[in-house]
Amino acid sequence: QSALTQPASVSGSPGQSITISCTGTSSDVAYYDYVSWYQQHPGKAPKLIIYEVNNRPSGVSDRFSGSKSGNTASLTISGLQAEDEADYYCCSYTTSSTRVFGGGTKLTIL
């Protein structure tokens, strides 16, 4: 199972919006609405911020939103804040009943 494709890095200034893409195949992202996103700060465990494409767990800021079109899922962060600087990973359920992650995207706040 090949990893999902994410940009290695994105950046934005405080208050701006950014979007991180996550491209898969017809066997994962395109097939199911089981795509999740995780935020990971250095030295910490990942934290779920979006599940099932566009749902936020309780306690996650509404500045985080998700979407999907075909085999590409996207995470948008609006109103960027300094604490958003972190690594972000997408994950998809697959037709083989396995899970596959993206390579991760480093978000830098300028």
Next chain:
Amino acid sequence: QVQLVESGGGLVKTGGSLRLSCAASGFTFSGYFMSWIRQAPGKGLEWLSYISSSGGTIFYADSVKGRFTISRDNAKNSLFLQMNSLRVDDTAVYYCVRDRRLPDMWGQGTVVTVSS
């Protein structure tokens, strides 16, 4: 609150074995799938294996198939990962994760270092 606490990591030589454990609390452990996920130093996340709530269905990533074995003890709210024939590239932080078709809650991880 949901808590997942991994243990059993450490330093081991290539070809050696380790058994990781994960103690779960704060939720009905027997009602959830569980997974192990790892992260090599400076690298991304890699899903390794999941086990169904009853333990009757198990899947592995190709990278660990035949070397790692996942298991669980619902009576003790515990998840395990038996790792055999360890290689240098198995060096990573290993996370125990609650899984609902996708990971949702994560432990803090346990470090496994494999040296030659």
